[in-house]
Amino acid sequence: MPAEWSAEELLRELGEALDERAGVPAGIAGAGRQLYAWRTVDAELSELVADSAAGAAPALTRDPGGTGASAPAAAGPRSLTFRSARLTIELDLEREPDALRGQLRGTGPDLPRQLAVERVGAEPVTVAVDELGYFAVEEFPLAGVRFRLRAGSVVTPWVD
Amino acid sequence: MSCSATSDPPAPLPGTGGGPADPTLRALVAGAVAGDQHAWAELVDRFAPLLWSVCRGFRLSPTDAEDVTQAVWLRMLERLPSLRVPEALPGWLATTTRRECLRQLEATRGRAHREAPLLDEAVADERGDQVDEPLLRAERRDALRAAYDRLGERCRWLLALLLRDPPPPYAEIGVELGMPIGSIGPVRARCLETLRRAPGLAALLAADRRPEGVPDAGRVVR
Numbered sequence: 001m002p003a004e005w006s007a008e009e010l011l012r013e014l015g016e017a018l019d020e021r022a023g024v025p026a027g028i029a030g031a032g033r034q035l036y037a038w039r040t041v042d043a044e045l046s047e048l049v050a051d052s053a054a055g056a057a058p059a060l061t062r063d064p065g066g067t068g069a070s071a072p073a074a075a076g077p078r079s080l081t082f083r084s085a086r087l088t089i090e091l092d093l094e095r096e097p098d099a100l101r102g103q104l105r106g107t108g109p110d111l112p113r114q115l116a117v118e119r120v121g122a123e124p125v126t127v128a129v130d131e132l133g134y135f136a137v138e139e140f141p142l143a144g145v146r147f148r149l150r151a152g153s154v155v156t157p158w159v160d
Numbered sequence: 161m162s163c164s165a166t167s168d169p170p171a172p173l174p175g176t177g178g179g180p181a182d183p184t185l186r187a188l189v190a191g192a193v194a195g196d197q198h199a200w201a202e203l204v205d206r207f208a209p210l211l212w213s214v215c216r217g218f219r220l221s222p223t224d225a226e227d228v229t230q231a232v233w234l235r236m237l238e239r240l241p242s243l244r245v246p247e248a249l250p251g252w253l254a255t256t257t258r259r260e261c262l263r264q265l266e267a268t269r270g271r272a273h274r275e276a277p278l279l280d281e282a283v284a285d286e287r288g289d290q291v292d293e294p295l296l297r298a299e300r301r302d303a304l305r306a307a308y309d310r311l312g313e314r315c316r317w318l319l320a321l322l323l324r325d326p327p328p329p330y331a332e333i334g335v336e337l338g339m340p341i342g343s344i345g346p347v348r349a350r351c352l353e354t355l356r357r358a359p360g361l362a363a364l365l366a367a368d369r370r371p372e373g374v375p376d377a378g379r380v381v382r
Binding site: 013015023 | 192195197200201204205208209211212213222225226229230231233234235237238263300301302304305308319320322323348349352355356365
């Protein structure tokens with residue numbers, strides 16, 4: 001049976017907890033509050049179904065190369081696949097310099113011809129998609145981005 | 161002091177949301193999903209210390225910590241609509257923040273260290289044997305803050321006074337709270353007991369007192 005926390009221990013721990021709160025840099029909550037503008041309201045959130053940089057991490061807490069579980073080779077692009085009801089988005093992310101290549105594949109007749117790349121705090125960049133669904137962006141910073149298809153109203157989770 | 165005949169229920173794993181319902185948290189999550197910006201702001205304010213404390217465990221600079229927390233807030237925003245058990249949010253945030261911290265460390269240390277067992281280093285920085293302890297502590301303190309905020313004003317005031325360094329003498333506390341000196345001790349005990357029984361906290365307090373030798377270290381590593 002686990003021992004009980006004594007009143008003294010509990011009070012001391014409460015003191016630590018409240019000190020922790022008092023010491024949080026203002027920027028942490030401030031930035032978090034502003035992110036509400038990035039809420040995805042009416043777009044369908046596509047599901048990440050494959051990530052070459054992740055081991056067998058669960059989808060909710062994808063862990064690209066972080067814990068050393070099958071760390072990706074430094075060379076070669078990272079491949080990601082997102083799936084929504086009507087579309088599959090395949091992405092190759094290359095590093096040094098950052099570049100992005102990908103293909104949209106849809107089940108319907110019309111593929112969206114534009115893809116928006118969004119970054120927090122920056123204007124989105126619109127990328128043309130050719131008739132076969134291919135698109136490419138050279139020299140694009142790939143930290144903390146997501147991809148939105150305005151026509152199909154689909155957005156990917158954030159990729160970093 | 162000692163608790164009378166409370167039969168200890170088996171402690172649910174922290175982060176699984178197995179504890180009692182937390183109505184405040186449920187309301188905030190529901191509000192944020194429905195478009196209430198204030199509910200979102202309250203969620204952020206509540207969990208900012210949790211995220212910050214995990215980042216501090218990895219000795220991240222404030223700038224790196226801001227990058228990490230931004231990524232975590234974004235994931236939280238993205239995932240709130242599909243969150244079935246709001247009580248699981250603190251544990252999920254702690255785990256997600258740790259992952260983002262590890263990624264950030266790897267990014268700032270560069271590829272030369274890619275082969276190095278980064279997680280092992282980071283864990284050694286923390287406590288060595290108890291891999292989960294920093295996350296447990298972060299969750300426990302989050303639950304403590306939430307419970308404290310729900311206490312009545314008199315309790316909050318009294319506990320805040322007692323937590324001053326050094327704590328004022330009872331005579332002074334009595335004057336400040338308009339309370340006879342003789343009742344300060346019992347009120348203090350009652351306030352702490354209310355705190356202890358707050359939703360979500362009891363399980364975390366129990367989880368911290370696992371018997372020695374429970375093989376949970378290493379669970380996270382591989």
